Amino acid sequence: PYFLAGVFVALLPPPRERRYFDAAFVVALLVYLATLPKIAAALGLNAGAMCSPSVYLIAVPALLAATLHSPLADRVFGHPVAAFAGRISYSVYLWHMPVLLLLGSTAIAARTDLFL
Numbered sequence: 001p002y003f004l005a006g007v008f009v010a011l012l013p014p015p016r017e018r019r020y021f022d023a024a025f026v027v028a029l030l031v032y033l034a035t036l037p038k039i040a041a042a043l044g045l046n047a048g049a050m051c052s053p054s055v056y057l058i059a060v061p062a063l064l065a066a067t068l069h070s071p072l073a074d075r076v077f078g079h080p081v082a083a084f085a086g087r088i089s090y091s092v093y094l095w096h097m098p099v100l101l102l103l104g105s106t107a108i109a110a111r112t113d114l115f116l
Contacts, residue, residue: 005057006061006064008061009064009065012065015069018070021069021070022071022073024065025066025067025070025072026072027066028062028063028066028067029066031059031063032059032063035050035056036051
């Protein structure tokens with residue numbers, strides 16, 4: 001169902017006006033962040049209900065659709081810091097496990113609160 005939701009968003013026609021997409025981007029981003037278990041628990045929300053597949057099936061395509069047409073999202077994700085993070089993210093993903101294995105049971109690796 002998630003793939004079909006992404007296909008639906010991709011097939012939406014481009015909007016004539018983009019002025020409301022900044023607000024939609026911010027709201028969809030906040031809703032998506034509230035679905036993350038630790039954030040939902042910190043906000044006092046029912047983490048089980050907020051992290052359900054049906055909420056993701058609505059929140060993620062809404063965030064995607066708003067991001068595609070939002071000038072604010074263009075500025076945020078087009079910023080040099082975000083572009084740099086995008087360039088290095090895959091290599092960080094590839095290297096994180098060997099680094100954690102090398103650390104073994106050191107004090108840094110033992111502190112699970114450092115990891116999401």
